[in-house]
Amino acid sequence: MVEQNVIIKTVNLNCFYGDQQVLRDINLDVYRNEILGIIGPANSGKTTFLRAMNRLNSRYLHYRQTGEIIFENQNQQDIADTLLRQKIGIIFAMPQVLPVTIYENVAYGPMVHGVRDKHRIEQLVEESLKKAFVWEELKDRLRSPAVKLSGGQQQRLCIARTLAIEPDVILYDEPCSGLDPISTAKMEDTMALLAQSYTQILVTNNTKQASRVSHRCAFFLMGEMVEVNQTQKLFTYPDDQRTDDYITGKFG
Amino acid sequence: MNAAGIRQKIAFTILGLITLLVVAPIVLIIYYVISRGWSAMSWEFLTAAPRNGMKEGGIFPAIVGTVLLIVGTMLFSLPVGILSAVYLVEYAKDNLFTRLIKLSVVNLSGIPSIVYGLFGFTLFVVFLGFGTSILAGSLTLAIMSLPVIITATKEALEAVPMTYREISLSLGATRWQTVRYCVLPYAIPGILTGTVLSLSRAAGETAPILFTVAAFYLPRLPRSVFDQVMALPYHLYVISTQVPNMPAKLSFATGLVLIGLVCLMNLVSIVLRAHYRKKKQW
Numbered sequence: 001m002v003e004q005n006v007i008i009k010t011v012n013l014n015c016f017y018g019d020q021q022v023l024r025d026i027n028l029d030v031y032r033n034e035i036l037g038i039i040g041p042a043n044s045g046k047t048t049f050l051r052a053m054n055r056l057n058s059r060y061l062h063y064r065q066t067g068e069i070i071f072e073n074q075n076q077q078d079i080a081d082t083l084l085r086q087k088i089g090i091i092f093a094m095p096q097v098l099p100v101t102i103y104e105n106v107a108y109g110p111m112v113h114g115v116r117d118k119h120r121i122e123q124l125v126e127e128s129l130k131k132a133f134v135w136e137e138l139k140d141r142l143r144s145p146a147v148k149l150s151g152g153q154q155q156r157l158c159i160a161r162t163l164a165i166e167p168d169v170i171l172y173d174e175p176c177s178g179l180d181p182i183s184t185a186k187m188e189d190t191m192a193l194l195a196q197s198y199t200q201i202l203v204t205n206n207t208k209q210a211s212r213v214s215h216r217c218a219f220f221l222m223g224e225m226v227e228v229n230q231t232q233k234l235f236t237y238p239d240d241q242r243t244d245d246y247i248t249g250k251f252g
Numbered sequence: 253m254n255a256a257g258i259r260q261k262i263a264f265t266i267l268g269l270i271t272l273l274v275v276a277p278i279v280l281i282i283y284y285v286i287s288r289g290w291s292a293m294s295w296e297f298l299t300a301a302p303r304n305g306m307k308e309g310g311i312f313p314a315i316v317g318t319v320l321l322i323v324g325t326m327l328f329s330l331p332v333g334i335l336s337a338v339y340l341v342e343y344a345k346d347n348l349f350t351r352l353i354k355l356s357v358v359n360l361s362g363i364p365s366i367v368y369g370l371f372g373f374t375l376f377v378v379f380l381g382f383g384t385s386i387l388a389g390s391l392t393l394a395i396m397s398l399p400v401i402i403t404a405t406k407e408a409l410e411a412v413p414m415t416y417r418e419i420s421l422s423l424g425a426t427r428w429q430t431v432r433y434c435v436l437p438y439a440i441p442g443i444l445t446g447t448v449l450s451l452s453r454a455a456g457e458t459a460p461i462l463f464t465v466a467a468f469y470l471p472r473l474p475r476s477v478f479d480q481v482m483a484l485p486y487h488l489y490v491i492s493t494q495v496p497n498m499p500a501k502l503s504f505a506t507g508l509v510l511i512g513l514v515c516l517m518n519l520v521s522i523v524l525r526a527h528y529r530k531k532k533q534w
Contacts, residue, residue: 086424
């Protein structure tokens with residue numbers, strides 16, 4: 001891979017909560033338009049890594065990090081929170097919708113970024129819902145409360161909400177952990193189609209999901225990145241014995 | 253019915269009876285005040301000034317005075333109380349300074365109201381030269397109301413789920429946008445409740461207005477914020493203790509008006525709250 005295809009690069013990234021170190025010297029490149037899976041048992045630092053990408057960890061008291069995160073050849077620290085989070089959106093573990101209408105959920109992002117033109121917002125809402133493949137299901141009830149939707153629909157609404165701010169990167173923090181198999185399958189199809197235009201990082205507890213969806217996959221264990229490889233390679237001939245033990249179910 | 257079922261029935265019956273005990277004083281007080289004071293209630297009582305050593309006529313100036321004091325208190329305490337609570341919950345870092353502020357808010361609510369009265373007299377009436385006036389009285393009542401407003405607002409803000417803030421910030425909103433669109437709208441019902449509670453307490457206080465605004469007998473309406481006014485609680489105190497041969501029904505009727513005023517405020521807050529709940533469901 002040539003350097004310009006790297007969209008995010010971490011250099012010796014260390015993350016701490018107080019005295020406790022949760023990530024150790026992570027050096028990981030994320031390539032443009034790939035789906036990077038991150039697998040590993042609980043407390044391996046996957047979510048912390050993900051939230052470090054758009055600096056959401058800084059909300060936590062006593063959080064600090066060392067090392068560098070380079071986003072689009074720019075040090076992440078030099079990018080304002082609002083711009084960074086507009087470029088790097090996130091989908092949380094449990095579907096988290098605002099207690100307003102479906103339309104307002106999607107329109108919120110563009111609104112805070114200063115889009116005032118009603119037609120433009122309407123257009124963005126429609127486009128985003130279409131890209132997240134929920135337009136057909138929801139187009140007739142845009143004005144009804146989002147909390148009344150099913151979990152799967154809510155989660156795809158969350159994707160649409162993130163797409164509406166026109167990001168380059170989408171982070172997923174165990175996006176299917178609360179969903180049934182059919183909704184999960186729809187989510188995975190959505191991710192595969194979004195890969196044409198977006199870079200996606202998928203943190204998941206479900207190794208099978210990572211093997212189905214991701215192009216490359218990283219294995220995190222107790223704050224260290226054990227290995228990163230093409231997904232097919234990682235799940236058939238992993239370089240590290242610990243990866244092999246994890247994916248074959250010897251622990252985790 | 254088995255033994256556990258019977259025990260549950262006994263337990264709930266006791267709980268129910270004790271809850272009834274809470275309601276009883278309120279009902280009794282209201283009943284007592286109405287039964288003793290209703291006969292003195294008339295249009296003239298509500299709209300005329302007191303006459304003949306306050307033994308006749310009405311209490312109109314006192315009603316106007318109390319309403320003005322409530323409005324004045326609200327003007328000062330609402331912005332300061334709500335904005336400082338927003339700052340404390342949404343912006344302030346957890347450091348020594350913030351903890352000191354929080355501690356003083358808690359302690360402020362423990363100060364007896366007469367001390368507020370003395371403080372208001374010294375600061376507003378004498379030092380700042382407002383004189384005994386609506387301005388000085390409102391400011392004193394406002395300071396007294398602050399702790400309850402701040403505490404209620406803080407609790408209402410903290411009750412708004414963290415996830416709303418997280419969603420908003422993750423979409424690239426600024427912290428102010430997050431507060432403005434994803435926190436405050438959902439906290440308003442709770443803020444209203446606490447605010448009205450503290451304002452209705454302020455409406456009924458005698459001690460803080462004793463030295464700062466209340467007039468013993470002033471049968472005309474105020475012309476500016478630097479005028480003294482009569483106020484219902486102080487008027488009630490005066491006619492019950494300082495005027496010999498006062499017909500008791502007049503005192504009770506005055507009390508009834510004060511209760512009615514407070515109930516009216518509560519009613520307004522209930523209506524507003526219902527309105528906001530309907531708009532923002534969560």
